[in-house]
Amino acid sequence: MTTKLIREQVYIPGPRGRLVGELSYPDNTTANAVVLIANPHPLMGGAIANNVIERLAMDLPAHGCVTLRFDYGGVGHSGGDPIDVAGNMRQFWETGTSPADPGMAQEVDCASNWLRSQLDLPQVGIGYSFGAYALVSSVVDRLASLILISPTIARHDFSPLSAAGRPTMVIYSDDDFATPVETTQHWLESLSPPASSHMLTGGEHFYRGMEPHIVKLCADFIVQTISEGGGA
Amino acid sequence: MITGATGFIGHTLLADLLRRDVRSAVLLRPPLDQSTRRLAGMLLELNIDLDEMLASGRVILMTGDVVRGLPEPTGLNIQSIIHCAASTRFQTDPAGEPRKTNVIGTLNLLRWAQTNNINDLHLVSSAYQCGKTNRPVPETLSKDRPHFHNPYERTKWQAERACMTWSHAKPDRVLTIYRPSIVVGEYNTGRATKFSGFYLMARASRLLAEQYDHESGNDDRHHITLRLRGRANDRQNIVPVDHVSAMIAHAFVNKRFHGQIYHLTHPDAPSNHTIQRAIEAHYNIAGGRFVDPDTFDPGVMTEMDRLFCEVSRPIEHYFMATPDFDRGLAQELQMSAGLSCPAYDTTDLQRLFTYADQHQRDRYRGATAPTPKVADTDEPDLHCDAPLYNAYFMSFLPDRVNRSKIAQATGFSVTMRFVIEDIPNGQWVCRFEQGRLIEVHHGENTFKEDFCYRTHAEVFWRSIAGNVHPQKIFLKRQARVTGNTEQALKMAMILYKFNQEFPCDRQTLMSEGASP
Ligand SMILES: NC(=O)c1ccc[n+]([C@@H]2O[C@H](COP(=O)([O-])OP(=O)(O)OC[C@H]3O[C@@H](n4cnc5c(N)ncnc54)[C@H](OP(=O)(O)O)[C@@H]3O)[C@@H](O)[C@H]2O)c1
Secondary structure, three states: OOOOEEEEEEEEOOEOEOEEEEEEEEOOOOOOEEEEEEOOOHHHOOOOOOHHHHHHHHHHHHHOEEEEEEOOOOOOOOOOOOOOHHHHHHHHHHHOOOOOHHHHHHHHHHHHHHHHHHOOOOEEEEEEOHHHHHHHHHOHHHOOEEEEEOOOOOOOOOOHHHHHOOOEEEEEEOOOOOOOHHHHHHHHHHOOOOOEEEEEOOOOOOOOOOHHHHHHHHHHHHHHHHHOOOOO | OEEOOOOHHHHHHHHHHHHOOOOEEEEEOOOHHHHHHHHHHHHHHOOOOHHHHHHOOOEEEEEOEOOOEOOOOOOOOOOEEEEOOOOOOOOOOOOOOOHHHHHHHHHHHHHHHHHOOOOEEEEEOOHHHHOEOOOOEOOOOOOOOOEOOOHHHHHHHHHHHHHHHHHHOOOOOEEEEEEEOEEEOOOOOOOOOOOOOOHHHHHHHHHHHHHHHOOOOOHHHHOOOOEEEOOOOOEOOEEEHHHHHHHHHHHHHOHHHOOOEEEEOOOOOOEHHHHHHHHHHHHOOOOOEEEOOOOOOHHHOOHHHHHHHHHHHHHHHHHOOOOOEOOHHHHHHHHHHOOOOOOOOHHHHHHHHHHHHHHHHHHHHOOOOOOOOOOOOOOOOOHHHHHHHHHHHHHHHHHHHOOOHHHHHHOOOEEEEEEEOOOOOOEEEEEEEOOEEEEEEEOOOOOOOOEEEEEOHHHHHHHHOOOOOHHHHHHOOOOEEEEOHHHHHHHHHHHHHHHHHOOOOHHHHHHOOOOO
């Protein structure tokens, strides 16, 4: 039986105006988990139409998940002033971080709360690139488990992850421009409790053509952690 | 001897001739090694091993050019010429094409045939040598000079006249003329080596569809308000290249078919409406409609109407008033060869688009498929515009960057290289210091750049118009980045904002003094 996908546009109250997102869920299967997906940085093109984000949002429902992806404020149809490229780019050019970063982490927090108010199911977070930081810095305590794809550990503080002790999976590539592979592996070794991890050779940071493989890894991890009843 | 063997029709025909054991001398343009490599690659796709053919003496290579000079055929016993070389650009370019190759080149070839006592000539002409007409076009030489849609048609008509004059000058000379209509990819596979003309509409639709691809959850793609100049029931006379080639090869090896003119046209060509349906189904868009050219109001064109008009201008006349070609002789030839010209439904048409899309994608993956060199056509946006690219990088960009808010606010320092792969000498290095563009160099050079964007002309024009996000282009593999990817992506965001601040197109550059 094929799973019919329902896609519903949703509006989430955010600190800078309403965030526009898309909730995707299976029509004829019971969902076991909700998955909150956090986008890469908008200054790097982070939006819900990103190749990895879109595939996860559309394909995970076939594995019994409800997914939520949304655009940060000022991006796509989300409210708020368009991201101030001129104001943020000088710092971003130098450091890969921007003054707007904490605001976006706060929006992830709003999305998580909204999702919780709508659906009483274990919540799993998937953060891609900057989105990994946005998740870890805002809602890690509330998640049943986390999946971090190309986390920007060379730029942002990921220390709340260990403190929360949630089951975590990390997907990274051996040729990621944002984080040298040794840095990621060293960080993985330092995590306690340890995270499971998968290195995708040649994924760069973009994983073009590898999206189905990523979906499979995420689906397996979610099924496993939910059935083990981990987390909140 | 065959000319134009590295071309779309030429290489298919050469393969068909070799399969029929016709020993062939092939005229290749210098540099010989490059042309040979291209030809070998194309033949290999048709399961013909050029090395083997050369070793067994079934193919002999000659180097020359119908305009610049033809070789001495020393020691070769050439009995026939198949003249397939041509410039297929519709409009005149600064180098004098298509007249130079199609008229002067043909006259040179006729002189060469005379010198070398070759009396059997097969000319690949065009069904559209008939120009504008609403009468049935006979398979004979037209007595009166027609009105032409473009210089290309005129040159094909002139070449036919020149060949006819040559053949009438001596009784033992025989001239056979083949007039294909619009030649498209192989019927069963869609395989083609050239994607101009008929493919332009599909290409414009693909660009449009890609824009909608980025806007997920958007139903607008099925309600496009696009008007196309043309009549839905008019037909576009397309024929598959394998059919054209098989017909010519059959006529060539059967002397009784020599001395005639054949319309290698489709007896039941698909209508504009069928083609539109196929394009829309293929790219998952809908809503375009043909508007009769007599009632089309250009005063109320939308941006999308304008884009399509621009892309399809060179082929616009094919959307309407397609002539009615007599096919009596072609029909006889076809029956003798046991061939039929296959009908096109939407699925058959979609095969053509699938192949063209795949070919396009491979170009950006750096696939090593033996892509023929850039064809000599007038795709509106590419090669004839070479000076406009230079005007953009050498004049527009320095002027506007130094006035740009985004560049000043960001204050970046970086050296970047742009490569436009399908433009001759299409590379520029730009050095920025604190948000100011302080140096631009054109052409190959040894500057050390921080990163390089490689793309092609079509994407370049879309980007600088501010219509598309460069990062999306990168993620869709329509551009490649080498060097510092992170800086390149950040720069892509700055360029996007810059392109929105100062959008640019051909008109802008021309109004600032650049000439295409
Ligand atoms: N394609 C169509 O839809 C179509 C329709 C009707 C009629 N035709 C006619 O069919 C013939 C072949 O067309 P095509 O589509 O196969 O063209 P094509 O792919 O553009 O190939 C043109 C060929 O001519 C060669 N050539 C160009 N200038 C030359 C010169 N000065 N000296 C020697 N060789 C020269 C090219 O060599 P390089 O590879 O070295 O450039 C190439 O091999 C032409 O006569 C064309 O008018 C084509």
